[in-house]
Amino acid sequence: MKDYDVLTCPYCGSELVEQVEQYYCDFCVMRLDPYQVQRNHERISVRIKDFSLEVYLDKTTPELMRLSTFELLSLLKYARAERVSLYHYLNVFYKARKLGKTEEYKENEEESGKEYEKITRKMFVLENILRQRLGYVPHRITDDYLARYLEEMKKGKHKPMIIRQKRRDEVKSGS
Numbered sequence: 699m700k701d702y703d704v705l706t707c708p709y710c711g712s713e714l715v716e717q718v719e720q721y722y723c724d725f726c727v728m729r730l731d732p733y734q735v736q737r738n739h740e741r742i743s744v745r746i747k748d749f750s751l752e753v754y755l756d757k758t759t760p761e762l763m764r765l766s767t768f769e770l771l772s773l774l775k776y777a778r779a780e781r782v783s784l785y786h787y788l789n790v791f792y793k794a795r796k797l798g799k800t801e802e803y804k805e806n807e808e809e810s811g812k813e814y815e816k817i818t819r820k821m822f823v824l825e826n827i828l829r830q831r832l833g834y835v836p837h838r839i840t841d842d843y844l845a846r847y848l849e850e851m852k853k854g855k856h857k858p859m860i861i862r863q864k865r866r867d868e869v870k871s872g873s
């Protein structure tokens with residue numbers, strides 16, 4: 699860390715008070731973990747990195763809660779698509795078993811059934827985390843929706859949270 703770096707609050711931009719393994723913002727009246735702390739009045743950073751959706755779907759609910767809203771939206775889009783294709787497979791195996799009147803596809807059908815239940819629960823989790831963040835569950839998430847979201851995110855982070863006090867100083871000096 700360079701010595702002119704100031705540790706600041708990601709929400710209001712105030713300088714932080716260092717505590718044992720934590721930081722404290724007087725203005726927000728809240729503790730902050732080291733990973734939340736910003737430097738030089740920067741705004742909250744939202745991760746916009748590429749990530750493998752499959753791997754992320756295996757994360758636990760507390761882990762998912764720490765993802766950015768954009769990541770959650772991308773994951774939800776993926777989970778919904780996966781669910782549709784699993785449902786399709788489930789039906790294919792079911793029909794094949796009924797048609798052939800055999801137990802041949804039973805194992806595949808059961809396997810798909812478990813996968814289907816798992817992806818459905820993941821989808822519920824993602825929808826509920828997003829509902830807490832946004833106040834609603836996005837109905838349809840398209841590539842276009844995500845692209846526009848990303849565009850807004852890139853626009854949002856431009857200005858550091860510094861309050862210029864110049865005018866007050868001018869008044870004090872009587873000019």
Ligand SMILES: [Zn+2]
Binds near residue numbers: 707708726727
């Ligand atoms: Zn603050």
